[in-house]
Amino acid sequence: MADPITPRKSRSSDKRRFSDEQIRRLEAAFASESKLEPRRKAEVARELGLQPRQVAIWFQNKRARWKSKHLEKEYAALAASYGALSDRFESLKREKQSLVDQLKKLKGEGGSDGESESGKNEFEVKNNEGVGVVEEEEEMMMRMVDTTSDWGGLDCDDVVMDQSSCQWWGFWS
Amino acid sequence: MADPITPRKSRSSDKRRFSDEQIRRLEAAFASESKLEPRRKAEVARELGLQPRQVAIWFQNKRARWKSKHLEKEYAALAASYGALSDRFESLKREKQSLVDQLKKLKGEGGSDGESESGKNEFEVKNNEGVGVVEEEEEMMMRMVDTTSDWGGLDCDDVVMDQSSCQWWGFWS
């Protein structure tokens, strides 16, 4: 199997880690183009005193890192969107209830919607093709996979989500 | 590729990778405990002929990998939930509109709601703390194609989501 002992112990000053200047320039190059045509690659390598191979690898790793980081942002953004939509949803529900009350008042009769809590009242709602057949208006499923998952459909949708509100990762932190 | 500094070799003699058996057992250990108390660590290391350090590092990397993978799943699940909520939202909106129409009919005139291009009409809606947002109510389709990101730029047209506009994903897919 792998070397029983990997004396990779840094030879005093491991030449790993590129200098800040090199990083700065690589970063700048990455900002303009996430991929490097061989032309630029050799050029950058020469300018930074690195081997083309290292530049190529740096870009590869950079793309991978960027992807991960971006996914995290996307997730946070989506979570925020969800929270916002959730708020709007609740709001809309209240507005609707208000309308229902007014209608009841105007029409006089007592409605089956008294205790409410189940959308779909029997007024002539024409568009009733509700894709997922709304069962009960409140919490969403959100069972997500795995055990530690949660995001518990309720604690999270009334707050603006600060990325790490409900942690399924509590395990790791 | 022509790498100037790599010892020419390959053909099934990769001395870095752990053996399948080692991986299998590490994986099994990870399944039962994502973290290893020093006790187990030394034990596992001995059993697999690895240094405790290597076992520790493997677990570290494994946790990181798991986290990424899990995040992807969470994202997909959240996206699906968003889509479902979005549908319910649309549905609710239609119901509300229906009620508004009925109310207008019963009350004769409607005036106030004329320009309302969507939610937020001024009936006695007390809770009007719409977090932010509510620009235009529409278009949040999205077809959630398989596993790869996609999910049709909803993130770009619905909520605040700033930086890194939409366009990044042209390179990665």
Add this chain to the structure above:
DNA sequence: TATAGAGCAGTAATCACTTAA
């Protein structure tokens, strides 16, 4: 208060595999 140790994020580098010229 110091200090040894564990976890973690970020990196560098390698390898096997896939893709495009």
Add this chain to the structure above:
DNA sequence: ATTAAGTGATTACTGCTCTAT
């Protein structure tokens, strides 16, 4: 068909934070 470049998964290391001794 070769072959160079990209990709995903890995192994390992460094530096920092936090924690318990």
